[in-house]
Amino acid sequence: MSPSRKSPSALALGLCLALALALPAWAQGDEAERAFRRGEAYLKGAEVERDNRAAAEWFERAAAQDHPGALYQLGLMARRGQLGKPDVKRSVEYLKRAVQAGHGLAMARLGIDYLEGSGVEKDPILAYALLKMAAARGVQAAATQQKRVAADLTPAQLAEAERAIELIDKSAHACCKPK
16 A cells, blocks of 8 residues: 555544544534424324423423524413413513524514514514515515515615614524534
8 A cells, every 4th residue: 555545444534533523513403403303293292192391391402402493382382371371571582592593483473573562562663674584484474464564664664674684684693603
């Protein structure tokens, strides 16, 4: 074997080391997704007995890793009282984290909250921004609601909403980059 070529065992060792260094990131992402799926199963009673407490525990595991779907589900569960007493403020906190992680349905729900002043101070500009972002992610109901809200905003308010969208997008990119 020439000195410039590495032996197959050296290549294998190098590959194993590279995989070992990369594995924690892969495992963490897979772990969050597995925890989310398990939470969904308990929430829906799919292949396991329906159990909101178990669903919440699995969603919390995934949410600890900023899983958007888990954060959204926890927000809905808090609002419905499936985590104890109905708690709109707690729901809003979960939804804000889900928005930062790019979850379209969370954007729509939080947009409606800002429109109605549910758990947050009423803010039609922020409501419009969130609804527009949700619509851009394919949430059809948000697109319809966004158009209704836009009809009540001035051109200056619409421009302010566009700036809010930019800020929310930047915030999401800053908080939710893969580690």
